[in-house]
Amino acid sequence: MRLAAALACGLVMALGQPPWNLWPLAFAGLAGALLLCRDAPRGRGFWTGWAVGLGYFGLSLGWIVEPFQVDAAVTGWMAPFALIGMAAGMALFWGLPAWLASRSRDGRRMLALVALWGAAEVLRAFAFTGFPWGLVGYLWAPTAAVQWASVTGPYGLTLATLAAAGAMASTLRPGARGRVVKGIAAGLGLAVLIGGGWALTPPLQDLSDRPVVRLVQPNAPQHEKWDQAMIPTFFRRQVEFTGATPQSHVNERPALVVWPETALPMLLDNAGEALAIATEAAAPGNLAVGVQRLEGRAYYNSMALVAPGPEVRQVYDKHHLVPFGEYMPFPELFLRINISGLAARAAGGYAAGPGPELVDFGPRVGMGLPLICYEAVFPRDTRAEERPDFLLQITNDAWFGRFSGPYQHLMQARMRAIEQGLPLLRAANTGVSAVIDGAGRVLKALPLGQAGYLDTALPEPLRPTIYARTGDLPVFAALFLLVLMAFVPSRRECD
Structure with missing residues (x-):
């Protein structure tokens, strides 16, 4: 039942992406996913996070099948394998933080989960050339809260989203200490995200003299x-x-x-x-x-x-370049089985510019x-x-x-x-x-x-944004500090 619920939470989270843009549902799904991962037994943490990712990426990346339908007689058979393989592979990035968080101290498990999940979103943006499609923070795209990306960048917005959802999830745990305080924190976090986004939105420009x-x-x-x-x-x-x-x-x-x-x-x-x-x-x-x-x-x-x-x-x-679309890793191997880059006109794919x-x-x-x-x-x-x-x-x-x-x-x-x-x-x-x-x-x-x-x-x-001036380093530093807070025992705990 836990894995089925995790899969369902992932599907609901995907509804925050276009063309649905149902961000309240997506946020609720994220809170539910965090709660399930936080309470997962140590041996089930990875599979709970992975099931969330499987649902999320399986629905949000459904368009992956489309390139294989262009020449369906030749490549159509690959479409379901591509979607399942892509969703299952991307879900590994969400299984890993759930597994690691399950090994943290109980009182800090939600903090560990939020920090590690935020780090995992950064990791999938860079690993193996990266694929940051559909970051968690993008659920705010239909709202004013998306303007925070000009301050924190996409990874900072994702971390803030995870933190707000984590606070909300903590209020849903029966018997959890400080539920009222955590509920107030979640409400304030959402108010800052959305209200602050309105304040960050610049006015429309007069374009009468523009080219x-x-x-x-x-x-x-x-x-x-x-x-x-x-x-x-x-x-x-x-x-x-x-x-x-x-x-x-x-x-x-x-x-x-x-x-x-x-x-x-x-x-x-x-x-x-x-x-x-x-x-x-x-x-x-x-x-x-x-x-x-x-x-x-x-x-x-x-x-x-x-x-x-x-x-x-x-x-x-x-x-x-798009792996397997514009260039082929190990092209000689794939050409032997008649698989070439789908988008590339040359069988071996394109070369990358500087x-x-x-x-x-x-x-x-x-x-x-x-x-x-x-x-x-x-x-x-x-x-x-x-x-x-x-x-x-x-x-x-x-x-x-x-x-x-x-x-x-x-x-x-x-x-x-x-x-x-x-x-x-x-x-x-x-x-x-x-x-x-x-x-x-x-x-x-x-x-x-x-x-x-x-x-x-x-x-x-517009004037250079804070994110344009600082880049991702502040968020990377914040993630590092949060992970330390989640896993390094305090002096009192050592005693």
Whole structure:
């Protein structure tokens, strides 16, 4: 029964993620999960935490099956194994803190569980290149409390969420000492999270004098995107959107036009004619376009900034690649059984670029930091040597289906904007293309599954946030101290 209840708590927690956004239920599920893990017998701690994770990741990562359905005849059989394997693997990160906490002193077990679970969320963001998708703290994304990410970052918000839920869980234990005090602490914690979030929310900006940017959304389904019969149709669609009359709310041509990830159907070196057509339509503005390129024997998933002419002014190469999607660990082994990177055009996958790199998009638009698809999931990938004026994400979310994946990806892009206090422009093949201000507000968007273009004023960057200045070190230090408090006996206990 304990494992079934833990699985149910994980499922309820997942309802805090898009497209459901049922954050009160998710918070209650988290409190229940913490209570079950806290009271688990020593031999059951790991499996209780693992069952919570299995329910959470099994539901929230349901979109994992979508890439395998693009060519279902070849890869469809892998879909259920991918989801079960991914959920079971991610759940290990939640089983570990529950197991360790079960070995702490009874009076400090909830503290140990909160600290270790927070540390486990950090660990899964970094281990094996990292996968911080759906952090616990993201349940606040629909609320004002999400603004705390500008102060604490995503891991600090996750730790605060665990602490508030832990305090609430402690009030539910029959016979527990200090239930009233803990209940008051939980209530105050929630009040600070939500009320403080309102206080941290900056006012909307006046964008009347800001440069205009156009986001192009061709809506090319993944199973048709590389079909030779359909490639000309999608290219013409993007050119038509690029050269279209400015939308009624703007009175000038865009200073920058953005096409999504892998928008060009050929390698960059072979794209001269296509770029000439596209940049003529974009003139006098520049064109930022997702394209693949070959250098030596290495293929890159890239974004090129192209001026009318065409003149390729700068190229950014994606550096944070998707394991098994854009590159294959041990490629020779997997190629023998006819498994290659799903998203990569080359059988061995893409090569990684050097890292975050600013691109000069012109005097009016300013310096931007490109993020290609999955890179927007990683808080550390939004940091460069110099602070940009904005973030630019190009992505092909056709891989994520049309239910949960694209909306979760958009939510995490919002988090990156809040953390850094920077506007984020998002051009997505099938949607959701959007302009997001430095407070994470979606100012304008094109719906999922709709072809079109969006003319938008580029918001101004906010002042550097506390998190932008301090990074994750304060939270890492806090986690370390909390773990020490949970496990190191006091002098009185030693006596």
